[in-house]
Structure formats: C-alpha cells, structure tokens
Amino acid sequence: MSAFLALLRFERAKLTGRAITWVPFLVLTIVVALIVAVFHRLQFNHMLQLLRAAFNLGGKDDFVNGYYMAAHAMNPVFQMLIPLFVVVAAGLMVAGEAERGTLRACLVRPVSRRALILSKFALLTGYALALCFFLLLLLIGAGILNFGTGNLYTLNVLFHNGNEGASMIPEAEMPMRLLAAGGLATLGMMVLAALGILVSALVDTPAMAFVITLSIYFACLILRLLPDIDWLYPYLFVTHMLRWQQCFFSYFRTGEILVSTIHLAGYLIAFLSAAVLLFEERDIKS
Amino acid sequence: MNAPLLVLERLAKTFKRRWGWRRAPDLAAVRDLSLEINRGDLFGFLGPNGAGKSTTLRMALGLIHPSAGRVLIDGRDLARERLAALRKVGAFVEAPSFYGYLSGRKNLELFASLSGKIEHGEIDRVLERVGLLGRERDPVEVYSHGMRQRLGLAACLLPRPELLILDEPTDGLDPHGIRDVRALLRSLVRDDGLTVFLSSHLLSEVENLCNRVAFLDQGVCVAQGELAELARRHRRLTVRVDLPDQAALVIKAKLGLDADLLLSPEEGLCLAPGVAPEAVNRVLLDAGFPVRALEPEADWLARFFLEHTTSREIEGAAA
Numbered sequence A: 001m002s003a004f005l006a007l008l009r010f011e012r013a014k015l016t017g018r019a020i021t022w023v024p025f026l027v028l029t030i031v032v033a034l035i036v037a038v039f040h041r042l043q044f045n046h047m048l049q050l051l052r053a054a055f056n057l058g059g060k061d062d063f064v065n066g067y068y069m070a071a072h073a074m075n076p077v078f079q080m081l082i083p084l085f086v087v088v089a090a091g092l093m094v095a096g097e098a099e100r101g102t103l104r105a106c107l108v109r110p111v112s113r114r115a116l117i118l119s120k121f122a123l124l125t126g127y128a129l130a131l132c133f134f135l136l137l138l139l140i141g142a143g144i145l146n147f148g149t150g151n152l153y154t155l156n157v158l159f160h161n162g163n164e165g166a167s168m169i170p171e172a173e174m175p176m177r178l179l180a181a182g183g184l185a186t187l188g189m190m191v192l193a194a195l196g197i198l199v200s201a202l203v204d205t206p207a208m209a210f211v212i213t214l215s216i217y218f219a220c221l222i223l224r225l226l227p228d229i230d231w232l233y234p235y236l237f238v239t240h241m242l243r244w245q246q247c248f249f250s251y252f253r254t255g256e257i258l259v260s261t262i263h264l265a266g267y268l269i270a271f272l273s274a275a276v277l278l279f280e281e282r283d284i285k286s
Numbered sequence B: 001m002n003a004p005l006l007v008l009e010r011l012a013k014t015f016k017r018r019w020g021w022r023r024a025p026d027l028a029a030v031r032d033l034s035l036e037i038n039r040g041d042l043f044g045f046l047g048p049n050g051a052g053k054s055t056t057l058r059m060a061l062g063l064i065h066p067s068a069g070r071v072l073i074d075g076r077d078l079a080r081e082r083l084a085a086l087r088k089v090g091a092f093v094e095a096p097s098f099y100g101y102l103s104g105r106k107n108l109e110l111f112a113s114l115s116g117k118i119e120h121g122e123i124d125r126v127l128e129r130v131g132l133l134g135r136e137r138d139p140v141e142v143y144s145h146g147m148r149q150r151l152g153l154a155a156c157l158l159p160r161p162e163l164l165i166l167d168e169p170t171d172g173l174d175p176h177g178i179r180d181v182r183a184l185l186r187s188l189v190r191d192d193g194l195t196v197f198l199s200s201h202l203l204s205e206v207e208n209l210c211n212r213v214a215f216l217d218q219g220v221c222v223a224q225g226e227l228a229e230l231a232r233r234h235r236r237l238t239v240r241v242d243l244p245d246q247a248a249l250v251i252k253a254k255l256g257l258d259a260d261l262l263l264s265p266e267e268g269l270c271l272a273p274g275v276a277p278e279a280v281n282r283v284l285l286d287a288g289f290p291v292r293a294l295e296p297e298a299d300w301l302a303r304f305f306l307e308h309t310t311s312r313e314i315e316g317a318a319a
C-alpha cells in the first residue's frame, strides 16, 4: 500500500511539475471568457423565433441566462476540448515516458507494472476531474454572474432529444440537473482516460498514442452521426459518454442514465484491465 | 553466502523484426548465455556493437522477457519474484534517463522513493560522491551529457543497493569523469562491498577495473573467466635480448617453447602466452644472455577481443 502511495506521489510530482499540465486550464479560461463575450453580443433572433412558437417568450433576456449558457457550452467543450487534453496527458504518461527512456528507469526499480499503470490512471483521472470541475465551475459561475439564473429553454435537436421542438426545465431543478450532467460527463472523460492509458501502454511514441486514441474516439463520434445505424449506437462507448445530454431533456430519464452509467463503468474496467494485462507482458525496448 | 549474486541461466532472446511492412526473419540477439556474477566481483561484459550486451542487461533487469532461460538475483527468480529481486539492484540500461523539467535532486528523490525509504542526507552523500553537489538544483534538461551520466550513477546508489548493473557507465565522460567513475566503482566494490556488472566496449576500462570478464559476440558468449587467468593464458611476453636467434634456441632447448623472432633484432623475441617471465629470465641468464627487458604484451586484451569477436553486424544470426 505504501508502495502505491509512493507511486502516486511520484506521478503527481511529474504531472504538476510540467508546464503542459497547466496549459489546458488557461485554454479553458479563455474559451469561457470568449463564450461569455459572445453571449453578450449575440441577438439570438432565430432561436427566439423558435422558442416563441413553443413558449410565450418576450425577448432575449427571457431565455438567455447563466444556465442556458452553461448547458449549451458544455456540449462542444466536453466533446472536443477536454477529450483532447485528456488524451494528450494519457499519451505522455506511458508512451511519452517510453520514448524518453524514463519508463525503463522506473521499471528497473522494484515497482510492479500493474501498480505503475494503475497509479498513472489514478493521476490521469484526478487530472480529468480537475479539468471537468474547473470548466463546470467556471461556466456556471461566469454564466450566473453575467446573465443571472432562470428556467432553461432548449431546442431538442441540440441535445439529440429525438423530439421536435423545445423543452423547458424549471429554474429550481437546474442545479441538480447540472450536477448530474457534469458528473456523467466527467465519468465519460474517465473512460476516455482509461482508453488513452491502454493505447499509451502499447505503443512506443506519444504521437502514435494521440493519433490512435483520438481516431478511435472521433470514429465513434462520426458513426453516431450516420443515419440508419441506430442499432449500433448502444454499442459505441461515445453514446454513453454523451448521455449526460439527456440531463437536459424535459423529463429526467433516470433509467437510461443509470444504464449508461453502468456501461461507462464497464468500459472503464475493461480498458483498464486490458491495459494492465498487456503492459505486464510487454517488452520495454525503448 | 558464497552463492552467486546474479545468475544468468541459458538466456536467449529472439526479436521479431519488420522491414517496412514485411516480416523479416527473426533475430537471435542473445543465444544460450550463462553467466555467474559472484559477490564482490567487478564483472566486465565485453562485446562489439550489436553483440547483445544491452539486450542481456534488459533481461537481467526484467525489462524484456527472455525467450528462454532465467535470471536469478540473490537466488530469487526474476520472473516470479521481480520486486524482491530488484530491491537489491541499482541499474541503468543504454543512457540513464531523467525528467528534464525537474531538478537533479528532485529526480533523485523521486526515483529513490520508488525503491523505499532513504535516510536523511543520503541524497547529498551520493551527489557528493559523483561530483554533482552544487548543480543539483538545476533542471536536468540543462545538464551536459557527462553530468547526466553522473546523475545516473547517483540514482543507482539510492537507496544502497548490493548489485549495480551498468550499461557503459563511462560513455561520454571526459578524462576526469572517466577517472572519477572508475575510482568510484573501485571504492564501491572495495569499501562498500558492492558487486558490479558493467558492459563496455572500452578494453582499457575493463582491464583496469574488472576482476572477471565475459566476451559476447553475436549473442553468444565466446569466452569468460578471471581476467588474471585470461592474461596468464593469453598474454604474450616480449624478451629484449642481444642475439635473439641464439636466445630462441636456448629457450627451445631448455623450456621447450617456440619463440618467434620479432622483425628487427632490436625488438627481440616474442614468446607464446603461458610462460613465466622469471623462468625465461633465469634460463637466459644461466646461458649467459644478458636480458635487457621482459615485457608482458601491452594490448593483449585488444588482440584477444579482435580475435574472438567479429566486427560485422550480426549476420546469419537469423534463427
């Protein structure tokens, strides 16, 4: 146990000591600032027309509020930016160290390969959590400070609701909804972290790890956009990674969200076990 | 207590290869290699480039899994008790590597923490020993090649190992560095009771430093043993004497030895290995030949190396 703690401290010192670890926080801050600026300036006329048809809204201020901004900005950031940061960190953690030779320097010491991979995953998860919570706090905080609170109005197409039209979630429910969405999205990032570690443990260069992991992720995203293969969706891990979007449907679908949570946990365990088993067998040649 | 500290037992490693997209014939990098390194040994592992030295060290450290054979460290099988076995070892393979963005001291602290607790002041002690004290706060990325090599040695000494496994430890060091490292290794073996297994292709290094050696060629061990014993068996003797052709006859008659005349009479005679200089001296003096000098061959190890190993990259080694 103390050996594992030593490994965790070792990984933490390496992660926090490196400049590239902190860049994503800066990027996220800039992105949120940009989003706030855009929300101040945009007129949302088209949106207003659609929402007027469904609800009795008077103007932009009736639907643009802090929750609206947070819920809508989560989508692109959780689909693109945070995955990118997590995958890069995962690639550097194992393949990056293999390339630089520090992996063999660790493994000539009395360190179990399984514990090494698990400690790296633990740190990567912590990092993913930090990124997600940082983003959520920043989005929700900046949103509420700039635009106040209120009911959330959404167009169903944006969240793949399956229905036409728009939904409304009362203001009182919003903190719980955001918490659920953020938690589920974060779990999704942990699955991606596990996949990233798996790939990273098997290749010799971080560039290879980035390309392979991101290709798997984006290929699944693309498959999900293709029509007529709905039957495939439940088997794609990204489907479950994106399930947090359902937290913004008018009815909270506890059942489906639970199923996705279980799926995500399953993927996480599968990716991580594969990473440990394959890494144990691997020759460290670099 | 007398059991060997490190045993390599019939080790073999075959690498799968690719040429572009095509599968190439497998490459037997190490074949049927058995070595025993005893406590207190300073064991030199010699071989030309590509002989399989680093591959052997990687197997001895559990970085790559042998295709056949096994490794025992202090009686523990590396395949089964890797952690317990490696607790006694300090090592690096190829060049030592570090986290460039962290300071030298931080690197040492971190790597040492993987092996267990270290005593307070231990880091300063090893920094002092490798001559890096004063530069330990700089990030490793600004270190010179030789400084990294020294830091690599420092890392191996934390926390107090019994066995050092080093891949070309003086690679890239300046003459001061080479002298310091050799002195350090000698003192570690003599004063601290460590055992050292080092690979090298610097013959003078091994000759100066080691008590036992093994020669690897194309993955096969072609010779091994006590350095002194090898010298006794393979080192030639040059006799500088007036009238060398007549002296040769005397040696032939009295000692039953063939002596080759060297090119010029000035240079004297060259005797085959294995003869005791005192005997030659006595025989020649008794016969009235004044012996001007008896010189053991200076570069016998280089000759031995060249005779026993091939300069070509592994060829026909495909399994």
Ligand SMILES: Nc1ncnc2c1ncn2[C@@H]1O[C@H](COP(=O)(O)OP(=O)(O)OP(=O)(O)O)[C@@H](O)[C@H]1O
Pocket: A285, B015, B016, B017, B027, B029, B047, B048, B049, B050, B051, B052, B053, B054, B055, B056, B201, B314
């Ligand atoms: N991962 C690998 N895949 C294929 N062949 C390899 C691999 N690693 C090493 N080899 C081959 O194994 C042989 C031995 O290599 P090794 O690095 O052990 O040599 P060495 O004795 O350390 O040489 P040097 O003195 O140049 O360091 C070489 O022919 C090398 O090409």
Ligand SMILES: [Mg+2]
Pocket: B053, B054, B055, B094, B167
């Ligand atoms: Mg080598």
